[in-house]
Amino acid sequence: MWVCNHVNLYWKLKRFNALSVSVSDSAGAAGTQAGIRARGALGVCCSIAITETSIYNIMGRQETMDTHGTGCTLTSYIAAEMAAKRNIQDALEHNMKIGTCLRGPFSHSFTFAEYSKIPERQVLKASNLRLYAVTDSGLNKRWQRSAVEAVRSAIKGGATMVQLRVKEAETLDFFKEAVSCVEVAKHSRIPIVINDRVDIAMACGADGVHLGQSDLPARQARMLLGSDKIIGVSCQTLEQVQKAYEDGADYVGSGAVFPTTTKKINSAIGLEHLYALCRGSPLPVVAIGGINASNVKEVLRERPSTLHGVAVISALFDQPDVCKATQELAEIISDVFNS
Numbered sequence: 001m002w003v004c005n006h007v008n009l010y011w012k013l014k015r016f017n018a019l020s021v022s023v024s025d026s027a028g029a030a031g032t033q034a035g036i037r038a039r040g041a042l043g044v045c046c047s048i049a050i051t052e053t054s055i056y057n058i059m060g061r062q063e064t065m066d067t068h069g070t071g072c073t074l075t076s077y078i079a080a081e082m083a084a085k086r087n088i089q090d091a092l093e094h095n096m097k098i099g100t101c102l103r104g105p106f107s108h109s110f111t112f113a114e115y116s117k118i119p120e121r122q123v124l125k126a127s128n129l130r131l132y133a134v135t136d137s138g139l140n141k142r143w144q145r146s147a148v149e150a151v152r153s154a155i156k157g158g159a160t161m162v163q164l165r166v167k168e169a170e171t172l173d174f175f176k177e178a179v180s181c182v183e184v185a186k187h188s189r190i191p192i193v194i195n196d197r198v199d200i201a202m203a204c205g206a207d208g209v210h211l212g213q214s215d216l217p218a219r220q221a222r223m224l225l226g227s228d229k230i231i232g233v234s235c236q237t238l239e240q241v242q243k244a245y246e247d248g249a250d251y252v253g254s255g256a257v258f259p260t261t262t263k264k265i266n267s268a269i270g271l272e273h274l275y276a277l278c279r280g281s282p283l284p285v286v287a288i289g290g291i292n293a294s295n296v297k298e299v300l301r302e303r304p305s306t307l308h309g310v311a312v313i314s315a316l317f318d319q320p321d322v323c324k325a326t327q328e329l330a331e332i333i334s335d336v337f338n339s
């Protein structure tokens with residue numbers, strides 16, 4: 001819980017999904033409450049909690065009509081409790097040592113200075129989108145490899161993120177495959193998301209989902225998954241990008257940049273359209289569709305600040321040696337990003 005006396009400090013703290021600012025000297029603070037639009041399920045709530053015990057002695061049933069203010073005070077308490085939980089969680093996650101603050105990490109002297117040392121809570125780093133390996137159940141079948149083998153090889157070769165894309169499988173088979181792939185990815189600390197299926201993503205403990213325009217909308221997926229999961233959305237227009245952003249998505253996949261035989265597409269969007277989407281996008285973008293070792297430099301020729309990498313299927317998984325193919329592509333991409 002934060003103990004301070006200025007609601008504007010909210011802006012310094014807004015990266016947290018739920019927080020409260022608790023004012024210990026209540027003078028003038030009663031009733032001050034600000035609801036702030038949330039990206040995500042929990043919402044961002046900045047409340048002033050009045051800590052004078054006289055105000056708080058309201059929990060027993062009282063024969064009184066003078067109830068004005070009890071509701072918002074209680075709300076403040078709830079928000080304060082959420083913030084307290086997050087505060088302790090952060091202190092534990094970031095190994096704040098006793099003595100780091102004046103009275104240790106769990107006292108109210110775990111102050112802004114300490115918080116500013118904590119890196120922003122980030123489920124997806126833009127660098128994860130550099131070489132995004134999207135598996136394909138059809139190709140795995142053709143090459144007689146399991147999804148786990150495909151995922152393991154791509155990660156070994158340098159994939160920075162993985163998507164398990166399974167078409168036409170029984171739910172139970174998809175789930176079992178997902179559980180094994182999640183284990184492999186988690187072991188290597190590479191984010192893994194599930195294509196299309198929010199239920200499977202939740203059940204197997206994946207890092208998130210990738211959703212198409214005809215899948216569950218990102219807003220509903222966000223409500224189900226909570227704020228700590230990754231949500232990607234396929235977008236071809238700026239309107240779709242804007243909606244994905246407003247719905248709480250973390251990144252967009254845009255394509256097909258070039259013609260591809262991996263999936264039926266209406267037409268390729270081309271590089272200029274990709275760059276225009278990137279320039280108008282508030283979210284990180286990963287390019288997809290027909291991208292391989294021979295054209296990836298061309299895709300990354302112009303790099304609007306939101307274009308963070310490429311997502312590929314056949315360039316990695318329609319190859320005899322997935323690890324080698326990933327290594328070769330990863331090397332080219334690194335050269336581009338390091339130049």
Ligand SMILES: Cc1ncc(COP(=O)(O)OP(=O)(O)O)c(N)n1
Nearest residue numbers: 195210211212213234253254288311
């Ligand atoms: C990174 C990335 N971008 C786009 C897609 C395509 O997703 P979607 O439109 O849902 O089509 P399918 O993959 O379900 O055929 C993607 N999978 N990944």
Ligand SMILES: Cc1nc(C(=O)O)sc1CCOP(=O)(O)O
Nearest residue numbers: 255256260262289290312313314
């Ligand atoms: C799965 C997918 N989605 C696309 C989109 O445009 O949204 S293009 C595509 C296929 C990508 O496969 P490859 O790397 O083999 O071309």
